[in-house]
Amino acid sequence: MESSGRSFILKGHICYTPEIGRLVIRENAFVVCEDGVCRGVFEEIPERYAGLKIIDCTDRLILPGMVDLHIHAPQYPFSGTGMDFGLLEWLDKITFPEEIRYANAEYATKAYRIFAQALKRGATTRAVIFGTIHTDSTLILEELMEKSGLVTYVGKVGMDRDVPPGLLEKSADFSAEETRRFIEETAKRGYRRTKPIITPRFIPCCSENMMRLLGQIRKEYDLPVQSHLSESPEEVELVREIAPEAAFYGDGYDRFGLFGRDSHTVMAHCVWSTPEEVKRIKENGVWIAHCPASNINLASGIAPIRRYIEKKMRVGLGTDVAGGHSDSMFRAVTDAIQVSKLYWRHVDQEAKALTFPESLYLATKGGGEFFGKVGSFEDGFEFDALVLDDSGIPCARELSVQDRLERAFYLGMDRMGIMMKFADGEQII
Amino acid sequence: MESSGRSFILKGHICYTPEIGRLVIRENAFVVCEDGVCRGVFEEIPERYAGLKIIDCTDRLILPGMVDLHIHAPQYPFSGTGMDFGLLEWLDKITFPEEIRYANAEYATKAYRIFAQALKRGATTRAVIFGTIHTDSTLILEELMEKSGLVTYVGKVGMDRDVPPGLLEKSADFSAEETRRFIEETAKRGYRRTKPIITPRFIPCCSENMMRLLGQIRKEYDLPVQSHLSESPEEVELVREIAPEAAFYGDGYDRFGLFGRDSHTVMAHCVWSTPEEVKRIKENGVWIAHCPASNINLASGIAPIRRYIEKKMRVGLGTDVAGGHSDSMFRAVTDAIQVSKLYWRHVDQEAKALTFPESLYLATKGGGEFFGKVGSFEDGFEFDALVLDDSGIPCARELSVQDRLERAFYLGMDRMGIMMKFADGEQII
Numbered sequence: 022m023e024s025s026g027r028s029f030i031l032k033g034h035i036c037y038t039p040e041i042g043r044l045v046i047r048e049n050a051f052v053v054c055e056d057g058v059c060r061g062v063f064e065e066i067p068e069r070y071a072g073l074k075i076i077d078c079t080d081r082l083i084l085p086g087m088v089d090l091h092i093h094a095p096q097y098p099f100s101g102t103g104m105d106f107g108l109l110e111w112l113d114k115i116t117f118p119e120e121i122r123y124a125n126a127e128y129a130t131k132a133y134r135i136f137a138q139a140l141k142r143g144a145t146t147r148a149v150i151f152g153t154i155h156t157d158s159t160l161i162l163e164e165l166m167e168k169s170g171l172v173t174y175v176g177k178v179g180m181d182r183d184v185p186p187g188l189l190e191k192s193a194d195f196s197a198e199e200t201r202r203f204i205e206e207t208a209k210r211g212y213r214r215t216k217p218i219i220t221p222r223f224i225p226c227c228s229e230n231m232m233r234l235l236g237q238i239r240k241e242y243d244l245p246v247q248s249h250l251s252e253s254p255e256e257v258e259l260v261r262e263i264a265p266e267a268a269f270y271g272d273g274y275d276r277f278g279l280f281g282r283d284s285h286t287v288m289a290h291c292v293w294s295t296p297e298e299v300k301r302i303k304e305n306g307v308w309i310a311h312c313p314a315s316n317i318n319l320a321s322g323i324a325p326i327r328r329y330i331e332k333k334m335r336v337g338l339g340t341d342v343a344g345g346h347s348d349s350m351f352r353a354v355t356d357a358i359q360v361s362k363l364y365w366r367h368v369d370q371e372a373k374a375l376t377f378p379e380s381l382y383l384a385t386k387g388g389g390e391f392f393g394k395v396g397s398f399e400d401g402f403e404f405d406a407l408v409l410d411d412s413g414i415p416c417a418r419e420l421s422v423q424d425r426l427e428r429a430f431y432l433g434m435d436r437m438g439i440m441m442k443f444a445d446g447e448q449i450i
Numbered sequence: 451m452e453s454s455g456r457s458f459i460l461k462g463h464i465c466y467t468p469e470i471g472r473l474v475i476r477e478n479a480f481v482v483c484e485d486g487v488c489r490g491v492f493e494e495i496p497e498r499y500a501g502l503k504i505i506d507c508t509d510r511l512i513l514p515g516m517v518d519l520h521i522h523a524p525q526y527p528f529s530g531t532g533m534d535f536g537l538l539e540w541l542d543k544i545t546f547p548e549e550i551r552y553a554n555a556e557y558a559t560k561a562y563r564i565f566a567q568a569l570k571r572g573a574t575t576r577a578v579i580f581g582t583i584h585t586d587s588t589l590i591l592e593e594l595m596e597k598s599g600l601v602t603y604v605g606k607v608g609m610d611r612d613v614p615p616g617l618l619e620k621s622a623d624f625s626a627e628e629t630r631r632f633i634e635e636t637a638k639r640g641y642r643r644t645k646p647i648i649t650p651r652f653i654p655c656c657s658e659n660m661m662r663l664l665g666q667i668r669k670e671y672d673l674p675v676q677s678h679l680s681e682s683p684e685e686v687e688l689v690r691e692i693a694p695e696a697a698f699y700g701d702g703y704d705r706f707g708l709f710g711r712d713s714h715t716v717m718a719h720c721v722w723s724t725p726e727e728v729k730r731i732k733e734n735g736v737w738i739a740h741c742p743a744s745n746i747n748l749a750s751g752i753a754p755i756r757r758y759i760e761k762k763m764r765v766g767l768g769t770d771v772a773g774g775h776s777d778s779m780f781r782a783v784t785d786a787i788q789v790s791k792l793y794w795r796h797v798d799q800e801a802k803a804l805t806f807p808e809s810l811y812l813a814t815k816g817g818g819e820f821f822g823k824v825g826s827f828e829d830g831f832e833f834d835a836l837v838l839d840d841s842g843i844p845c846a847r848e849l850s851v852q853d854r855l856e857r858a859f860y861l862g863m864d865r866m867g868i869m870m871k872f873a874d875g876e877q878i879i
Contacts, residue, residue, distance in 0.1 A: 101860030
């Protein structure tokens with residue numbers, strides 16, 4: 022067998038979670054990538070892979086790339102600012118005014134270039150991304166994401182009611198036409214890593230008519246869907262008032278074929294989902310993008326993730342930049358653990374805190390399933406990997422590999438410690 | 451007037467909080483340091499300071515140094531590991547076994563050197579530090595802290611019951627003698643920046659006899675006190691069982707003169723203080739070291755800091771390494787805001803979330819008062835300052851100075867962005 026760009030072997034401490042809560046660590050073992058596909062982890066290199074190039078990362082940490090199930094590219098410029106507002110005020114005062122700027126392709130190019138560069142440098146290998154209502158700017162975003170080497174879904178956002186003039190699409194028909202143009206233009210460009218996703222912003226900004234049209238387009242092109250669900254009590258109450266025909270918030274999407282069943286759908290937050298809604302999420306196989314930092318910063322609350330895990334629902338993690346102040350998925354992993362501890366302590370002592378191996382699973386295989394066989398080093402998985410050099414923060418004592426892995430996440434070593442990064446078998450860093 | 455090492459003028463965006471919640475920003479203004487003492491902030495340099503050297507940091511952020519009111523030096527080696535345990539289990543499995551190692555002066559030297567180096571590089575200019583029971587190792591810690599340039603209180607810990615053999619002082623008398631030796635040896639060394647502090651670990655590890663002796667030593671040498679208070683419900687319950695003579699947890703210190711009144715006393719946590727205890731804390735003028743990261747990681751809960759602020763109690767922030775996983779006080783500032791939002795949402799909707807200017811105050815002037823006139827750029831304050839270069843994280847849009855300041859904290863720019871740092875008028879970085 023010949024080596025090629027997408028065929029190689031990494032040697033180092035291989036860490037991954039084939040099941041939730043089960044962390045496998047194979048010290049100084051070999052993980053094989055053949056034509057971009059993982060062929061498993063071995064103590065000795067099997068005969069059949071003997072010809073492959075070996076990348077020697079002895080004593081380094083090797084783990085699957087992080088999957089960010091929910092991030093807003095246009096909000097990256099105000100990351101870490103305006104954090105003293107709650108959700109609805111924050112949308113009006115900070116978020117919408119920034120998003121209006123993306124009508125300008127020059128600004129979009131400048132801002133999205135910084136965003137794509139940041140994601141490329143960080144631990145994320147896959148992401149599900151919101152753009153804005155602006156088709157041309159969102160096409161620019163797609164192009165930059167394709168060049169970054171990450172594998173992503175990118176959505177042109179639909180908003181046709183109750184938003185400031187600069188962000189209001191003039192009609193449901195117009196929104197649908199632009200969505201169609203976005204999808205067809207993307208198809209023409211023949212990207213390998215970048216795909217469109219149907220993206221109604223959230224029910225308060227989307228007319229029924231628009232939702233119906235987006236549902237039709239989704240079906241016609243067989244596309245996945247992303248949106249927001251049950252983020253804060255105030256927002257849930259607002260939806261109850263303005264969409265009384267929906268049995269519950271999520272039903273407002275489901276009525277139009279935008280809530281799982283025969284599409285891959287990811288809904289951010291699900292902090293305040295009612296039992297009825299939870300049942301529907303599960304039945305329809307909808308992914309939950311748990312975004313703990315954002316839920317804290319906007320004072321939305323803590324999502325009952327333990328309960329979702331117990332029900333074997335589909336859960337991944339999202340940074341939700343810029344409700345989440347950071348694009349770091351390492352931070353998302355530790356935030357998810359941390360909020361689950363406060364949930365246990367202050368809300369429900371029957372809901373055990375998440376452990377590090379559980380949260381790592383959510384950030385890799387949990388969210389990765391949205392993309393297919395992604396987020397693990399099992400045979401047949403698309404090959405996404407990080408190699409971490411954690412020697413930058415010295416330590417007086419010997420640490421086990423598991424301790425080193427946990428420390429890398431808590432101390433944010435995705436910011437300075439990434440030695441190499443691979444997505445779909447391609448080396449990005 | 452002549453320039454000297456401790457007399458100079460910094461030019462840049464001067465940011466500080468003279469009162470809680472009031473953030474003053476003076477853009478490209480001058481802050482004067484004369485013989486280590488701040489002489490205030492000026493638009494133009496006053497005639498009387500015309501001879502002083504000007505350090506031009508135009509367009510950089512200048513803010514008071516951070517005051518860490520609670521940090522365990524010996525726990526630094528396991529920062530960010532073992533985070534899946536609760537308080538009492540974590541003490542037994544992680545913390546005590548590590549602290550036992552400091553019987554060995556060689557290990558202590560190695561570990562404390564890394565600790566001192568980390569604090570020197572970070573945003574902290576003042577700290578109140580726990581050592582271990584080991585007098586000689588804690589003297590090594592003091593020496594390294596003195597060399598670091600930070601201004602600190604360092605405590606040899608007292609523990610004479612219910613701990614593993616390697617951490618058990620053989621009697622209350624022995625603990626008292628060693629405390630006395632620690633104090634006298636420190637005095638001989640004539641440090642400028644490093645002072646001893648009386649440090650009973652917490653009531654479950656301290657006999658009444660030891661507490662009584664430490665109370666006498668405190669009085670004799672007129673020293674401040676540090677300890678832990680009402681951290682988790684399980685610990686509060688334990689104290690109730692083992693110290694029934696105390697009216698409440700804090701009374702267990704107060705009975706022996708180790709709880710404010712005529713001493714500066716700082717108590718870490720106060721998450722679960724009863725109304726009686728809160729009243730006594732306030733009456734006695736005890737400082738509360740709010741350690742949000744630790745309270746999350748050990749699932750202790752969220753301290754009702756808004757309530758303490760409303761009662762005009764003395765509150766500062768602590769990192770509580772390694773219950774807190776990071777020595778970053780910038781992180782402590784944003785953690786304090788974040789947990790207050792969850793407290794508002796899930797525990798008490800009358801307790802408004804902390805704002806960024808409020809939390810910044812806690813980390814500077816709030817905790818600084820434990821050291822005297824520290825933590826502000828008002829006339830007469832000891833001069834601690836940070837100069838931040840926040841250009842490392844590019845941004846597509848113009849940010850106001852206040853947004854830049856907030857962003858620097860949320861994005862953790864204390865890790866890479868500190869250009870200069872001054873403590874008590876001396877430049878450390």
